[in-house]
Amino acid sequence: MKYNLNQLTKKIAAAAIALSIAISGGALLSAPKAEAATASASSKATTIINAAKAQMGTPYKFGASTSTTKYFDCSSLMKYAYKKAGITLPRTSKAQSKVGTYVSKSNLKPGDLVFFYSPVTHVGMYIGGGKIVHTYGKPGVTTSTINSGWWKDHYNTARRVL
Secondary structure, eight states: OOOOHHHHHHHHHHHHHHHHHHHHHHHHHHHHHHHHHHHHHHHHHHHHHHHHHTTTTOOBOTTOOTTOSSOBOHHHHHHHHHHTTTOOOOSSHHHHTTSSEEOOGGGOOTTOEEEETTTTOEEEEEEETTEEEEEETTTEEEEEESSSHHHHHHEEEEEEOO
16 A cells, blocks of 8 residues: 555544544443442442431440440441441441541542541541431430531541441
């Protein structure tokens, strides 16, 4: 085959365009998967947060059984709420602090577990807007702000399980 320079340039340009479309088309095809995973995590986070918030005011009891919703301790509340989204957590806050992946305080998303004290002895769930849902003493299941006061001073780490 004999090509002149103009024909060769057109063939190379056509090949480059085809390759570009193939590459970007592949990226476009994978985007819905990423969006679906994000939507699924967001949906689970909503389920988990709603389950925990539905227990607002439920009394605190250290070592509360995971087979009742009459009382909760911090880790049994998290175990209960996550179970509503089909996720099984370990029983204690210390064990819960080892599941999922580390997330920095500045990158918290609703549904992330947040831990307090060192060593870890308390767990709550980030619900957005600098707030957590958790339980301790009176008033039982409640919300608190983590960016000031006692909670800011005793913050330890966070984990993303979703």
